[in-house]
Amino acid sequence: MLIMFKPEDIEVSAKDFISTYASYMEDVGIVGKGPDGYVIFPSKTAPVKENHTEFFAEWVQLNDALGIHGVVGMDFYTDGWFARDPKYQTMDDKGVKMEHQICPNRKEFWQYGAEIVKEIGAYPINEILLFGTGYIRDHFCFCERCRTEFAPIVDQEPARLSYAYLLENEDYHEKWHQFRSDKVHEGLQYLQDAASESDEATGREHPLKLSVEVLLDPETGLSEGARNEYGIDYSRIGEITKNVLINLFPWSPDLPSKGSSEYSELVESLYFVNEFTRRGGRASLFRWGVTAIEQLQELKALGKDVGIDRIVSTFHYPSDYSRRRESAIGNY
Ligand SMILES: [Zn+2]
Numbered sequence: 001m002l003i004m005f006k007p008e009d010i011e012v013s014a015k016d017f018i019s020t021y022a023s024y025m026e027d028v029g030i031v032g033k034g035p036d037g038y039v040i041f042p043s044k045t046a047p048v049k050e051n052h053t054e055f056f057a058e059w060v061q062l063n064d065a066l067g068i069h070g071v072v073g074m075d076f077y078t079d080g081w082f083a084r085d086p087k088y089q090t091m092d093d094k095g096v097k098m099e100h101q102i103c104p105n106r107k108e109f110w111q112y113g114a115e116i117v118k119e120i121g122a123y124p125i126n127e128i129l130l131f132g133t134g135y136i137r138d139h140f141c142f143c144e145r146c147r148t149e150f151a152p153i154v155d156q157e158p159a160r161l162s163y164a165y166l167l168e169n170e171d172y173h174e175k176w177h178q179f180r181s182d183k184v185h186e187g188l189q190y191l192q193d194a195a196s197e198s199d200e201a202t203g204r205e206h207p208l209k210l211s212v213e214v215l216l217d218p219e220t221g222l223s224e225g226a227r228n229e230y231g232i233d234y235s236r237i238g239e240i241t242k243n244v245l246i247n248l249f250p251w252s253p254d255l256p257s258k259g260s261s262e263y264s265e266l267v268e269s270l271y272f273v274n275e276f277t278r279r280g281g282r283a284s285l286f287r288w289g290v291t292a293i294e295q296l297q298e299l300k301a302l303g304k305d306v307g308i309d310r311i312v313s314t315f316h317y318p319s320d321y322s323r324r325r326e327s328a329i330g331n332y
Pocket of ligand 1: 143
């Protein structure tokens with residue numbers, strides 16, 4: 001069980017907190033870069049929340065000294081600060097922009113993310129949890145760059161490319177999926193290369209792990225739908241970072257209860273984990289806003305049914321949750 005904290009969650013100093021709870025914890029996480037785009041450590045790359053840098057330094061040092069597995073959360077394409085520049089915002093074919101989310105087809109943003117991974121990797125931590133790593137949904141992204149690159153692939157003028165045009169032709173739609181999936185994994189490869197560079201620079205004992213958040217939602221076809229909706233392909237992640245963080249039913253307050261047909265479908269959709277693990281990958285179950293012990297027991301029971309022994313959670317929903325939910329499941 002890993003809990004991801006924000007410094008605001010903890011009313012005492014890092015030292016007091018960790019000295020109180022250290023004996024209960026094997027690993028503990030802190031949000032290093034949130035969806036607002038700010039980081040809580042000194043950075044030459046990203047904007048910094050100066051009032052938390054001391055906490056962060058103390059936190060990672062104590063974890064390291066006590067042999068606690070240190071984990072840092074990092075929002076990736078969900079970056080409100082970087083997205084202030086409208087040219088980076090992802091958008092649908094009507095030109096409706098998402099002010100909080102970067103188009104995944106941005107090499108310069110991959111480089112930006114890679115720099116941040118290296119900065120986090122300079123600290124004695126073991127793992128980075130990467131949130132917001134894919135497209136919002138299948139009908140993204142129609143920014144100028146995506147139009148210009150993709151339209152020629154389907155014999156269309158960039159300005160006339162529309163989602164309806166792709167839906168009309170199965171072959172075009174599949175090319176769309178392939179194009180987007182390539183972008184997502186190319187971006188992840190940049191981050192993985194940065195993690196490997198950091199391993200060499202620090203000479204750390206175990207490689208810095210990157211666990212990639214994947215959304216598992218009934219509305220988007222659970223694990224089967226992930227590639228087409230988000231561009232996320234589990235087998236490709238298995239080759240790049242080898243670690244996935246399965247965000248269960250991100251837009252629903254409840255998980256299906258054991259015994260229901262929805263529960264069976266959920267378990268079935270997690271069969272891929274066997275193959276993923278067999279090939280050397282590791283999967284964790286994740287859920288936002290776990291505050292009751294019953295919720296925790298529910299997650300553990302599910303983990304048991306699907307062969308996943310690691311549960312990750314937060315006390316809170318992300319600060320931009322309602323906006324994310326709206327853009328993911330809003331009506332189009
Ligand atoms: Zn785009």
